[in-house]
Amino acid sequence: MAGMMAAVAAARTGTGVLLVERWGFLGGSATAGAVGQFVGWETAAGRQVIQGLAEEVVRRLERHGGSGGHTHFVMSTGHPMDQVSYDPERLKLVLDEMAAEAGVRLLFHATVLNVTRAGAAIDTVAVLTKAGPLAIRPRMVIDASGDLDVLARAGAGFLPLEPDEAPQPATMMFRFGPVDFARFGALTGEELRALCRQGVESGALARAALHQSRIPGTNDGWFNISRVSLDATDPFAVSAGEIEGRRQAFAAAGFLTAHVPGCEGGRLVALAAQLGIRESRRVRGELVLTADDLRAERRFPDAIAVGAYPMDIHPAKGTGLHFETLGGDRSYEIPYRCLLPAGLDNALVAGRGISASHGAHASTRVMPTIMAIGQAAGTAAALACAGHGDTRQVDAVQLRQRLRQDGAFLPT
Ligand SMILES: Cc1cc2nc3c(=O)[nH]c(=O)nc-3n(C[C@H](O)[C@H](O)[C@H](O)COP(=O)(O)OP(=O)(O)OC[C@H]3O[C@@H](n4cnc5c(N)ncnc54)[C@H](O)[C@@H]3O)c2cc1C
Secondary structure, three states, X not given: OHHHHHHHHHHHOOOOOEEEOOOOOOOHHHOOOOOOEEEOOEOOOXXXXXXXXXXXXXXXXXXXXXXXXXXEEEOOOOOEEEEEEEXXXXXXXXXXXXXXXXXXXXXXXXXXXXXXXXXXXXXXXXXXXXXXXXXXXOOOEEEOOOOOHHHHXXXXXXXXXXXXXXXXXXXXXXXXXXXXXXXXXXXXXXXXXXXXXXXXXXXXXOOOOOOEEEOOOOOOEEEOOOOEOOOOOOHHXXXXXXXXXXXXXXXXXXXXXXXXXXXXXXXXXXXXXXXXXXXXXXXXXXXXXXXXXXXXXXXXXXXXXXEOOOEEEOOOOOOOOEEEOOOOOOOEEEEHHHHXXXXXXXXXXXXXXXXXXXXXXXXXXXXXXXXXXXXXXXXXXXXXXXXXXXXXXXXXXXXXXXXHHOOOOOOO
């Protein structure tokens, strides 16, 4: 979603954009990973801090019958949460439509192969296609691959994990239904906790939650209740993780059918096309956003997006959730410098790999926030193309002005 918003934002300025994608559709975790809900639009007090292209996606989904718009639900931790649930298939359609209208050129089924540099600039990005390798010579590169595969091959630096940190686990989302949502939704917190305990103790649930988002217009839900700890940049670990994710999904679905009120008539209908990756590489940028910056609501002169989602860490080991809400009407700012890979002149990062600590990433990673970051990255890349050709020379005042004109939310 970050790369897509970046591509649309840049293309709408008239800049030529090629979007390279390994699947045959857009959306990444939102579609291939079937996450099924955008969360983190609002402060705990209910003030919306994400607008712009992200909000346009919601409006278009509504028009296509792919979402009922903004709602709220209660987390397994007891926290209230804002939400836009959506149908991943209709999201694919919306993204095709937005790309076509903006004039984004799409190259599907293409995987990053290697990258060459000329000093501090990325010179070529070679991708592997059905027709063999294809060399692209971009003026600007936005790495929105989640795992930052382009920057890794360009020799960029990444942030290490602290000794007490581990990457958040991956999840194999699965579609289950039909569900009697009236009965399922009527379960009390105590009943849900007892069911989760039972599921975990029996080995059927890797996560102590029955978290799902209902697919608009259906009696099915996308369930988010498996957990696979892995290094998502290790291809053999990912291969094993896909298999383990499927195993866990079927075990959890069996538990739902056998034990959970409202789910007796349901079965696993579909698996996500890929394991959903929460965390892998985070770039070493010009500035590293930290958890304390979020807690202190630190302001930045080059802020390009605002976030308000709690720091939400699925631990690599265990079945619980570490959830730290900012509380009240609190929000934080994301500076442009977090999108700038140290030592590179013509590159930007959009999405979950921006320069943020493990703790800050636990908040910035959600889709409304990464869509806002994507819009900013695309706008900045277009300004850099029109100017000095250097992403570090982009004037933050001009960038912020342009983002506001385009509907993004940025406090003055
Ligand atoms: C299981 C799970 C549940 C989540 N729950 C929620 C939730 O409820 N609400 C919410 O808002 N957020 C949620 N998140 C977080 C959110 O979904 C992700 O952080 C976010 O979607 C990441 O978006 P991105 O654009 O940065 O990267 P990605 O979605 O990972 O997109 C990267 C894109 O690059 C492509 N790509 C990758 N490598 C290559 C390559 N080498 N060559 C070519 N193309 C490549 C991919 O196919 C993909 O399209 C969840 C995440 C997971 C994994």
